[in-house]
Amino acid sequence: MTELGQLSLYLVTAAMTCYLIATVTFAIDLSRRVASAPSRVREPQLVAAGAPAEAAGSATADAAALPPATPVNGAARTNAGGAAEPATGSGDAAGPTQVRRRAAAIGMSTFVLGALFLLIGIVLRGIAAGRVPWANMYEFTMVAVFVASALFLGIQRRRDVRYLGTFISLLAVLALFLALTVLYTDPAAVQPALQSYWLAIHVSIASSAMGVFAVAATTSVLQLVKDRAEHRGTAGRLAAKLPTADSLERLSYRINAVGFVLWTFVLISGSIWAEHAWGRFWGWDPKEVWSFVIWVVYAAYLHARSTRGWEGRRAAWFSIIGFVSILVNYYVVNFFFSSLHSYSGV
Amino acid sequence: MRYRPEGLAGEPEVEESGEDGTPDGAARDGEARDGEAARASATAAPSAPASNTATATLTPTATATGDQLARWGAREWLRWMWRQLTSMRVALLLLLLLAVAALPGAFFPQRPQTPEKVAQYYLDHPDLAPVLERFGLFDVYASPWFAAVYLLLFVSLVGCIVPRAIDHVRTLREPPPRAPRRFSRFPVRDAFVTTSTRDDVVASATTALKPYRVRREEARGVVTLSAERGYLREAGNITFHLALVGLLVSVAYGSLVHYRGQVIVVEGETFANSRIAYDSFDAGTWFAADSLDPFRMQLDSFTAEFDETTGAAKDFTASVTVTEPDGEPTAATIKVNHPLRVGGANVYLMGNGFAPRVQVRDASGALAFSGAVPFIPQNDATYESRGVIKVADTTTGTQIGLNGWLLPTAVVDADANAFSISPYPDDPALVLDVWSGDLGLDDGVPQNVYQLDTDGLTQVTQQTTADDGTETTEPVRVVVRPGETVDLPDGLGTITFEDLPRYVGLDLRYDPTLGFVLTFALLALGGLAGSLFLPRRRVFVRVGADDAGRTVVTAAALARGDDPGLDRELQRVLTPLRSGPGSGDAPPTQSPGSTA
Numbered sequence: 001m002t003e004l005g006q007l008s009l010y011l012v013t014a015a016m017t018c019y020l021i022a023t024v025t026f027a028i029d030l031s032r033r034v035a036s037a038p039s040r041v042r043e044p045q046l047v048a049a050g051a052p053a054e055a056a057g058s059a060t061a062d063a064a065a066l067p068p069a070t071p072v073n074g075a076a077r078t079n080a081g082g083a084a085e086p087a088t089g090s091g092d093a094a095g096p097t098q099v100r101r102r103a104a105a106i107g108m109s110t111f112v113l114g115a116l117f118l119l120i121g122i123v124l125r126g127i128a129a130g131r132v133p134w135a136n137m138y139e140f141t142m143v144a145v146f147v148a149s150a151l152f153l154g155i156q157r158r159r160d161v162r163y164l165g166t167f168i169s170l171l172a173v174l175a176l177f178l179a180l181t182v183l184y185t186d187p188a189a190v191q192p193a194l195q196s197y198w199l200a201i202h203v204s205i206a207s208s209a210m211g212v213f214a215v216a217a218t219t220s221v222l223q224l225v226k227d228r229a230e231h232r233g234t235a236g237r238l239a240a241k242l243p244t245a246d247s248l249e250r251l252s253y254r255i256n257a258v259g260f261v262l263w264t265f266v267l268i269s270g271s272i273w274a275e276h277a278w279g280r281f282w283g284w285d286p287k288e289v290w291s292f293v294i295w296v297v298y299a300a301y302l303h304a305r306s307t308r309g310w311e312g313r314r315a316a317w318f319s320i321i322g323f324v325s326i327l328v329n330y331y332v333v334n335f336f337f338s339s340l341h342s343y344s345g346v
Numbered sequence: 347m348r349y350r351p352e353g354l355a356g357e358p359e360v361e362e363s364g365e366d367g368t369p370d371g372a373a374r375d376g377e378a379r380d381g382e383a384a385r386a387s388a389t390a391a392p393s394a395p396a397s398n399t400a401t402a403t404l405t406p407t408a409t410a411t412g413d414q415l416a417r418w419g420a421r422e423w424l425r426w427m428w429r430q431l432t433s434m435r436v437a438l439l440l441l442l443l444l445a446v447a448a449l450p451g452a453f454f455p456q457r458p459q460t461p462e463k464v465a466q467y468y469l470d471h472p473d474l475a476p477v478l479e480r481f482g483l484f485d486v487y488a489s490p491w492f493a494a495v496y497l498l499l500f501v502s503l504v505g506c507i508v509p510r511a512i513d514h515v516r517t518l519r520e521p522p523p524r525a526p527r528r529f530s531r532f533p534v535r536d537a538f539v540t541t542s543t544r545d546d547v548v549a550s551a552t553t554a555l556k557p558y559r560v561r562r563e564e565a566r567g568v569v570t571l572s573a574e575r576g577y578l579r580e581a582g583n584i585t586f587h588l589a590l591v592g593l594l595v596s597v598a599y600g601s602l603v604h605y606r607g608q609v610i611v612v613e614g615e616t617f618a619n620s621r622i623a624y625d626s627f628d629a630g631t632w633f634a635a636d637s638l639d640p641f642r643m644q645l646d647s648f649t650a651e652f653d654e655t656t657g658a659a660k661d662f663t664a665s666v667t668v669t670e671p672d673g674e675p676t677a678a679t680i681k682v683n684h685p686l687r688v689g690g691a692n693v694y695l696m697g698n699g700f701a702p703r704v705q706v707r708d709a710s711g712a713l714a715f716s717g718a719v720p721f722i723p724q725n726d727a728t729y730e731s732r733g734v735i736k737v738a739d740t741t742t743g744t745q746i747g748l749n750g751w752l753l754p755t756a757v758v759d760a761d762a763n764a765f766s767i768s769p770y771p772d773d774p775a776l777v778l779d780v781w782s783g784d785l786g787l788d789d790g791v792p793q794n795v796y797q798l799d800t801d802g803l804t805q806v807t808q809q810t811t812a813d814d815g816t817e818t819t820e821p822v823r824v825v826v827r828p829g830e831t832v833d834l835p836d837g838l839g840t841i842t843f844e845d846l847p848r849y850v851g852l853d854l855r856y857d858p859t860l861g862f863v864l865t866f867a868l869l870a871l872g873g874l875a876g877s878l879f880l881p882r883r884r885v886f887v888r889v890g891a892d893d894a895g896r897t898v899v900t901a902a903a904l905a906r907g908d909d910p911g912l913d914r915e916l917q918r919v920l921t922p923l924r925s926g927p928g929s930g931d932a933p934p935t936q937s938p939g940s941t942a
């Protein structure tokens with residue numbers, strides 16, 4: 001039992017080390033200068049929208065409506081057409097030949113390795129404790145980091161988002177460091193209030209939602225960076241590596257939409273569990289207050305996206321504020337507010 | 347900068363809509379924005395005087411002149427206010443306000459949740475507390491300003507969603523809107539020639555468009571299919587919002603008719619469900635006494651299990667026998683996460699502890715007190731528990747108060763400190779201080795049964811002489827174990843520790859709306875998922891012939907919101923149309939749309 005717990009601890013530490021290496025190598029990749037002439041090589045799945053029509057060359061008068069050839073860093077903002085996304089950013093990002101992105105490849109491999117170590121570490125921890133491995137803050141953190149990693153890898157399979165790599169890895173390193181140094185507790189059974197299959201459901205979804213929102217918030221931050229660059233017409237090395245703010249916005253939205261549905265489910269399942277355990281489904285306990293606030297912030301985010309004058313940059317701030325509230329809810333509330341949700345050993 | 351692609355969705359329509367004459371679906375899709383824009387310009391005039399953040403950003407395109415404003419009567423102003431209230435921007439601001447308004451409850455102690463902390467706050471901040479009180483900050487979620495925010499939000503929601511729902515129903519009844527004349531401004535489009543005949547192409551297009559609702563039109567030899575799917579996306583959005591209203595109404599109704607009571611039941615004792623049986627009871631304003639089903643419940647036994655090494659609690663189980671008014675006694679169990687449903691109410695296991703059964707005889711030997719006294723555990727691992735025994739009915743007139751500890755497995759160390767080393771009652775002992783005098787029970791002031799009001803009492807003490815000759819005055823401690831009878835000091839009488847039953851703290855809660863609350867919550871979840879993940883798509887396929895007599899197909903697709911799969915979807919529809927022998931992707935010389 002304890003040996004498994006110990007092994008799990010080693011694996012998590014190894015995972016943190018992998019993420020650290022990934023952070024550095026991804027950062028090296030980002031800091032490489034982009035070749036001055038953008039490569040026109042597009043990734044296959046990105047040939048979307050306008051392309052066939054372009055070939056079809058329908059009425060010449062319409063040609064003007066097609067997205068213009070896109071310069072590096074998208075200084076000329078394309079119109080909002082769906083065609084904007086494929087041609088622009090990822091084109092830049094994938095532009096320089098593969099050789100130049102060896103750092104990114106190393107980053108990806110170590111990242112995958114880290115996620116794998118983490119997964120095995122989580123599983124062993126569960127076996128050691130004889131229950132699901134997400135019952136205290138140390139374990140929540142591991143699950144959230146793993147879900148964020150898996151999400152990043154999942155998106156990466158569909159399109160090139162390696163520009164996110166260094167940021168996700170850095171978050172993972174920080175979170176795991178916090179988990180190992182401050183939050184660590186030995187694997188043990190849980191108190192009666194936590195013995196319920198709702199523990200398995202509610203808490204796992206809550207931790208996953210945290211991982212999902214983390215990726216979305218990271219994307220939103222990059223969106224703001226890129227947006228600034230686009231507005232100034234100059235781009236630093238980082239901004240030059242990023243797709244258009246528009247495209248980052250859509251990516252962030254898609255992730256946040258998933259996160260919001262998960263979070264809605266977290267509130268519902270938490271209420272059912274609270275009803276069973278405490279005899280009331282909602283009691284405005286500090287943890288519940290924060291969870292509610294988070295939900296409202298993300299609802300506001302989704303609204304902002306369809307409100308004239310609030311889409312884009314302002315909506316991105318909502319996505320970031322939402323994630324900050326999540327961090328407060330997980331780390332600050334558990335330590336500094338007295339709450340029914342005080343989990344066993346931290 | 348335009349972030350949302352559906353801004354474009356409206357554009358081809360805007361060009362064409364005059365010609366189409368049919369209700370314009372894309373404009374409808376974009377209503378949140380386009381409707382808003384229309385409103386914005388229509389309402390820009392009054393926004394200038396009212397310079398709040400919401401309206402100040404409106405584009406002042408249709409600035410009204412001063413006398414136009416002056417001519418606005420109450421009706422216009424009301425209409426204007428309603429429009430503002432139901433606009434997306436105000437909804438957004440109200441949502442933000444709701445988030446901000448909910449936060450103080452996490453920072454200040456709340457009376458319904460933690461009344462003792464509010465009292466403490468008054469002691470710690472005597473100047474600030476009354477101010478906070480005035481603004482309702484000790485009961486945020488029942489405060490008028492919090493209610494104002496969410497009620498406004500829900501009025502806005504209804505005003506916004508109901509017209510949208512009506513609109514959507516109308517959309518469902520009508521065929522999909524006409525296709526625009528030209529597809530050139532759609533980012534997702536295609537065009538090719540094929541050797542199949544026009545009718546074959548139309549037939550296979552119709553098959554491929556199975557999941558869609560299709561409008562077919564034919565003019566001058568050109569067939570146009572206009573197809574739409576994903577009506578559930580909008581329906582989901584409407585369901586989500588209306589379910590939130592249902593949720594609010596259910597919760598509000600529940601808080602009016604609910605009741606909730608707390609009671610302590612000792613092993614072997616029976617609780618009868620009636621208002622007076624509860625140690626504490628609260629109910630909503632519309633609570634009706636007949637919702638208290640008069641069942642009886644006996645606590646047969648209670649078992650607690652603890653982890654061998656850590657001492658942490660592992661399992662609590664209460665075994666009870668429930669007798670409904672018209673029924674046989676039935677056995678049941680209650681666990682921490684498994685409430686018992688009885689008489690329309692849920693019974694929750696909220697606490698447990700030991701209730702030593704004692705007898706106290708006064709100086710004359712008369713029985714002055716007999717009963718099981720619940721002691722409250724102070725330590726989850728050792729169950730060291732505090733409690734008070736109040737002996738009021740003495741024949742001598744001097745009342746006796748005993749307070750102190752119950753130690754389930756008592757150990758007394760060299761310094762005469764007593765403590766418990768296990769939560770199991772392996773070697774229990776009561777360690778009590780003794781007070782005599784007036785318990786203050788007759789003042790009419792309600793007393794906490796777990797606290798001794800020592801104002802009218804004096805503690806029984808004794809002089810001890812240490813080895814070095816110094817004398818100290820110490821309280822007299824009485825230690826008594828099960829089965830023992832021990833003399834109380836100063837000839838006050840005797841105490842007998844008979845046995846050590848356990849007790850449970852039960853919470854009974856009756857709320858007939860729980861089912862509705864859950865249903866609406868799940869409806870909201872389902873609606874939300876639908877509105878975020880179901881694609882709403884339109885596909886247009888036009889089939890005609892070019893000058894050379896070849897069959898020409900042009901097609902375009904349009905989506906509401908972000909839809910990364912749109913292009914793939916168009917290709918899915920078009921692929922079967924290309925398969926005629928000898929057909930190819932050679933661009934047609936002319937699009938049939940423009941020949942038509």
Ligand code: HEM
Pocket residue numbers: 298299302303305306378431432433434437441499500501502503504505506507583587590874877878
């Ligand atoms: C209790 C408060 C509210 C919450 C929690 C809420 C939540 C949401 C959410 C999560 C969405 C995203 C769904 C989607 O994008 O399809 C949404 C969309 C929408 N909401 Fe609300 N909402 C609230 C109040 C309102 C109010 C007051 C209005 C009207 C003024 C409103 C109008 C809309 C509209 C029109 C959409 C669709 C936006 C679009 O199609 O892009 N909502 N709401």
